[in-house]
Amino acid sequence: MIEVTDVVKTYPLGEGEVVAVDRLSLSVAAGEFVAVVGRSGSGKTTLLNLLAGIDRPTAGTVRVAGAELDGLSESALAGWRGGNVGLVFQFFQLLPTLTVAENVMLPMDFAAKIPAVRRRDRAMELLERVGIGDQAGKLPATLSGGQQQRTAIARALANDPPLLLADEPTGNLDSHTAQAVLDVFADLNAEGRTIVVVSHERDIRTLVNREITLVDGRVVADEGVRA
Numbered sequence: 001m002i003e004v005t006d007v008v009k010t011y012p013l014g015e016g017e018v019v020a021v022d023r024l025s026l027s028v029a030a031g032e033f034v035a036v037v038g039r040s041g042s043g044k045t046t047l048l049n050l051l052a053g054i055d056r057p058t059a060g061t062v063r064v065a066g067a068e069l070d071g072l073s074e075s076a077l078a079g080w081r082g083g084n085v086g087l088v089f090q091f092f093q094l095l096p097t098l099t100v101a102e103n104v105m106l107p108m109d110f111a112a113k114i115p116a117v118r119r120r121d122r123a124m125e126l127l128e129r130v131g132i133g134d135q136a137g138k139l140p141a142t143l144s145g146g147q148q149q150r151t152a153i154a155r156a157l158a159n160d161p162p163l164l165l166a167d168e169p170t171g172n173l174d175s176h177t178a179q180a181v182l183d184v185f186a187d188l189n190a191e192g193r194t195i196v197v198v199s200h201e202r203d204i205r206t207l208v209n210r211e212i213t214l215v216d217g218r219v220v221a222d223e224g225v226r227a
C-alpha cells in the first residue's frame with residue numbers, strides 16, 4: 001500500500017534549511033494499522049503529508065495505493081487523493097456552513113466515484129457507521145468534539161478509499177472521547193482498511209499492530225506491538 005524509498009524533505013530556513021524527513025524508507029502492507037510516534041518536530045506530519053501527496057519530497061520516491069506520486073501533476077494528484085486516501089486532522093476541518101451530511105457528501109462531489117443519486121444515502125450510511133446518524137442535519141459547531149471528529153472520519157470514508165491517514169485525530173479530544181474515536185479506527189482496520197495514524201495517545205499502542213518511532217526525520221524504531 002505504501003512504499004517510501006530514501007525520502008528527504010527539507011524546508012528553507014533563513015540562509016539554510018531544515019531537514020524534516022531524512023533518508024527515510026518504509027513500507028506498509030495493505031491491512032496494517034500503523035501508529036507513527038515521536039516528539040514534536042520529529043517529522044510525523046511531514047511524513048503524513050508526503051504520503052497524502054500534499055507535500056512533495058525533495059529527494060526519493062513515494063508510492064501509495066499503486067501510484068508513484070512524483071510522476072503526477074497537481075490535478076492528477078488531487079484526483080488520485082480523492083479516490084485513494086481519506087484524511088483526518090486534529091482540528092476536524094469541517095466546513096461550518098454545511099450540515100454534517102453535506103460535509104460528508106462533499107468529497108463525493110469532487111471525485112465522482114459515487115453516483116450522484118447515491119450520495120445522500122451513502123453519507124447517511126457512513127454517519128450511522130461512525131455512530132452519529134442522528135446528527136446528520138446539524139451544523140458542525142453544534143456538535144461535540146468527538147462528534148465532529150466522527151463526522152470527519154465519515155467524510156474521509158466518502159469515496160471508500162483503501163487508505164486512511166490521520167494526523168493527531170485525538171489531539172483535541174478528552175481522553176474518554178479520544179479512546180472512542182480510536183476504537184472507530186480499530187473497527188475500520190478490522191474491516192480491512194489500511195490506517196496510518198500520528199498520535200500522542202498512549203492507548204494507541206493497544207490498538208495498532210505496528211509502531212514507527214521517528215527522531216529527527218528518521219525511523220529509529222519499527223516494531224510490531226500486537227500479536
Ligand SMILES: Nc1ncnc2c1ncn2[C@@H]1O[C@H](COP(=O)(O)OP(=O)(O)OP(=O)(O)O)[C@@H](O)[C@H]1O
Pocket residue numbers: 011012018019020038039040041042043044045046047
Ligand atoms: N512548512 C514548513 N516550513 C519550514 N519548516 C517546516 C515546515 N513544516 C515543518 N517544518 C519543520 O520540519 C520539522 C518537522 O516538522 P513536523 O511538523 O513534520 O513534525 P511533527 O513531528 O509532526 O511535530 P508535531 O508533533 O509538533 O506536529 C520541524 O523542525 C519543523 O519546524
